[in-house]
Amino acid sequence: MTENFDVFIDRFKGRLKSLFHDESNINELSLNRGLPDNVWSGIMEMNPLSVAIPREFGGRGAEVKECLGILSAASYEALPLSLTFGINIALFLEPLAKYGNPEIQSPIFDRFIKDQAMGGLMITEPDYGSDALNMRTSYHETETGYAIKGQKHWQGLTGMADFWIVAARKKVQENDLARDVEFFVTDNSRPEQKIVVEHYFNNLGLYMIPYGLNTIDVQVPHNQKLIQHSTGIKMMLDILHRSRLQFPGMGMGFIQRMLDEALSHTTQRKVGGQPLSVMDSVRFQLSRIQAAYTLASGMCAHSSSMSGIAFDVAGEGLQANSMKALVTDLMQESAQICVQLSGSSGYKIDHIAGRGIVDSRPFQIFEGSNEMLYTQISEILVKQMKKQKISNFNEYLSLFEHTARVAPLFRQHLNFELPAVLVQRQTVVLGKIIARLVCLQYVDEMVEKGFRKDLFDNCIKHMRMDIKKLSTDLSDYNNAEPIIDYQEGSAWADFI
Structure with a gap:
């Protein structure tokens, strides 16, 4: 029987308070990149991500109220922790629950519940930030599945996530890609699916979360492609x-x-x-x-x-x-x-x-x-x-x-x-x-x-x-425009 959520969230809040204020000091922890293993283990042994896993796979049912409750409880203590959960919940677990092939859902959800696994989403590219529809990461079909190549950056949990959902466009010709976008699940524990971190960024804040530049050159089986309900763009x-x-x-x-x-x-x-x-x-x-x-x-x-x-x-x-x-x-x-x-x-x-x-x-x-x-x-x-x-x-x-x-x-x-x-x-x-x-x-x-x-x-x-x-x-809007070549005639010392 699933534990009442009020009891579950109270236990979670109590554990966070103990971890961040009694067993360690969150104000000191926040100055370091990442979190110590014992703190991560203490957090994840509470199984907070179970809120985003359907009941048939051993989770709490992927109810939004519970997901928001976990995010809120975490952000009260540490905003980066809440974002870590948000990435896992909204950008991996929920898409997997909705669009994942049934053959891969059970083993992946099982690893989240039993092994404290984590997952994220890769869309943003070095030359294509908000312009996601023009991404250059591409894929082509092989006899055993799909080969995916490209680069992605600024993904939260870079080098830390065990699984990724990767967005790519189908290679039509040598330099021509299809307009639609497809999504594929990768498993970093498999050598042919491992995404390589080229380097990590020195992000200004959110020290708990690693960000960086990733190179993708992986092969995944057919069943690791997310199943569209209409088009890939609508799925995105x-x-x-x-x-x-x-x-x-x-x-x-x-x-x-x-x-x-x-x-x-x-x-x-x-x-x-x-x-x-x-x-x-x-x-x-x-x-x-x-x-x-x-x-x-x-x-x-x-x-x-x-x-x-x-x-x-x-x-x-x-x-x-x-x-x-x-x-x-x-x-x-x-x-x-x-x-x-x-x-x-x-x-x-x-x-x-x-x-x-x-x-x-x-x-x-x-x-x-x-x-x-x-x-x-x-x-x-x-x-x-x-x-x-x-x-x-x-x-x-x-x-x-x-x-x-x-x-x-x-x-x-x-x-x-x-x-x-x-x-x-x-x-x-x-x-x-x-x-x-x-x-x-x-x-x-x-x-x-x-x-x-x-x-x-x-x-x-x-x-x-x-x-x-x-x-x-x-x-009555301000219509001021920038003056690009502003230096000439604007040095204050010339007017003394």
Whole structure:
């Protein structure tokens, strides 16, 4: 019988606390690359990744609520640990459960449960980052399976994962590759499938996770090709969108930790005989992190209802991009505020908030930079508005299923005609407005079920402030352009 999840997650949280605060010091561990073997073993013996393995293979059932619970519990203590789990869950175990050949699923899942195995996903290439559809890693069919060649970089768990899902395009002619993308599982324990690490990167943060450049020249059997349900591109979108829809799990615990640390420090630290928390500007900043906590809560609740492997989320770009971009922006902002409120003590790499600034920063870049995702959100909505021949932003948002509940709260700031032509800096701003409304509606849906209304009301105040500023930026945008050859005539010393 499967252990009750509340009991399971409480045991996991207790073990993490013991490992990071009693048996060792997470603030010291975080300064070193990787984690000591005894700490990794202590974490993995709890079988945290079982949450992403179907029950028929000995797992807990791949329920999104449990996956997000594990991610949140881990990010409260160590954001890199949560990302390690996120890579395994969203980029390997869930794709394998949904698209893997039944012949390989059981033995691979077995190794995760019994041998503490790990897995990741390889898409990004040195010359093709976000431009994944033009990747040059190729494959051709052989008598026994497939031969795959290429290079991949910036894969989390480089040299550490036992299994990889590798994206490649079919070689049609010598220098011509098919448009569609296929995915293959590789097993590093087999010599003919081992992916070679050329070198490791000195990543700025997330020390726990190795990144690097990989050379792929492997042979895999036929049954290690993931099975398409339609096209490979749709499979890739389904995988990436599901991963983005689970970012709130990583953000949730991290933001809560920033909130708890900031509240603890400002209520205990006294200036002029009074705690910092009575100062008006401090209260504003605390409420700002609390609004982030509220939004992340709504995202987690909504994601739990619609991002499981039973669903096809290839077409859920607007929701996936809104959650990923907004929650990662909120993570970075929360860390910045926590450092500011912590004073000089926060400006240390071994302080949870100082480290949090560096560790949360790449979340705004990987799996699609936030500027790109906000642009895509705008493009989706503008296209739909044109299709329905609606030009008034408020009118459309009041009808749109993902914003209709909350759009009326912001009518004053949204009641404008959308420009016929938007430059990209405007589409980014528009995407930020839409993402806030989409995610605020998730909280509104939770309030109906009993979520604290005072948290929601405060969150509305912050979103109103954000949307007011963003709508002004949209209508009166800064059109400054860089001057490339700026040096001539700009040396200050010449003008003394």
